[in-house]
Amino acid sequence: MTSQPIAQGTPVLLRILPISFVNFCTYLGVGLPLAVLPAYVVYELKLGVVLGGFSVSSQFLSTMVTRSLAGRMSDAIGARRTVIYGLVAALLAGLMLTAVPMARDMPLFAYGLIVASRLLLGFGESCSGTGTITWNIGRVGPLHTAQVMSWGGVAAYGAIAAGGPIGGYAFDLDGLWAVGLLSTLAPAIGLAVALAHAETPIVPGDRTTAGRTLVLVLPFGLALMLGAIGFGGVASFGGLMFVAAGWSGASLLVAVFGLSFAGTRVVFAGQIERFGGYAVAVAALALETVGLTMIWLATSPLPALIGAAFAGLGFGLVFPALGVELMKRVPASSRGGALGIYTVFLDLALALAGPAAGLIIGHVGYPGIFAAAALCSIAGIGLVAFCYMNRKA
Known part of the structure; x- marks a missing residue:
């Protein structure tokens, strides 16, 4: 072909x-x-x-x-x-x-x-x-x-x-x-x-070493990882929290989060180019924090579902917003390598969310997972601020 x-x-x-x-x-x-x-x-x-x-x-x-x-x-x-x-x-x-x-x-x-x-x-x-x-x-x-x-x-x-x-x-x-x-x-x-589609030209130029690329990616990846803890918590334990509380519609929390996540990327992705990745990442993590806090404090299904919608709306823009700013820091010839390392932090967050949440459940129950995830999102905002202050002119 x-x-x-x-x-x-x-x-x-x-x-x-x-x-x-x-x-x-x-x-x-x-x-x-x-x-x-x-x-x-x-x-x-x-x-x-x-x-x-x-x-x-x-x-x-x-x-x-x-x-x-x-x-x-x-x-x-x-x-x-x-x-x-x-x-x-x-x-x-x-x-x-x-x-x-x-x-x-x-x-x-x-x-x-x-x-x-x-x-x-x-x-x-x-x-x-x-x-x-x-x-x-x-x-x-x-x-x-x-x-x-x-x-x-x-x-x-x-x-x-x-x-x-x-x-x-x-x-x-x-x-x-x-x-x-x-x-x-x-x-x-x-x-x-x-x-059926053509290759794009390989970007010429020296490629940064894996170690140097990791140094460039690290603060962005850690901020992404902290935001993704909430995603892992909702996906792995949102339904179980509903069951433990005796609420119906256990699968709805994950569904609402997922729909909000996808919807915000379709509707609001253009705002990253308009306002800049740092500003959008801070707003997104703040919105995710609000949503996770609502799930933590929920005493009935409706507030938890609204919280899941807010959390999904927020987290949906974290990866592309931080990714845009990361790509500005990386030579074009090493873009793929940086992107690969950056995505590892998302994989790592999802891998660690389950075991970490299991430890939390034993002490404070299912809602405590979302309180911890909200604190992680707040820490992520701090890391985004660090990335902004250390950006190249």
């Missing part, structure tokens, strides 16, 4: 959306097995809940480890090629998943296939998530970084949200084989779209 160059008169959004759709296809492959794999490991392979949990978390560990590699690949060999490698990895991961039911009489071997599939998918997610953003920045220019990052997040989290129920339906219909088939088709569609 022949790659087509970008028509220069094409509106920015129409240039962003095709590559964001590629990212959607990759993350759909991520989301499809999420809800069914732990149950399959526990009830079909009978390997216990610990291995059931690791069947999912192994992919996120792989993603966290390979994010930086994917960023450096984008800088060195091109973003499009990096994305294609990621899509091929995700496609192979889906094929491996289709083979698992054929090996269920050998539980350990079947489990090995699952973990290998998840590790490969983690690499694919890294390449796609980092590569599509770098590719889109190259297509529309750094002035539109906020829009690129915002639509990248909408694609990723929208795909994961859609993948869960679709994967569950496919599993009920024809077992894990059907889930694996869909997990193969999704990146295959993304691959077809990626091959």
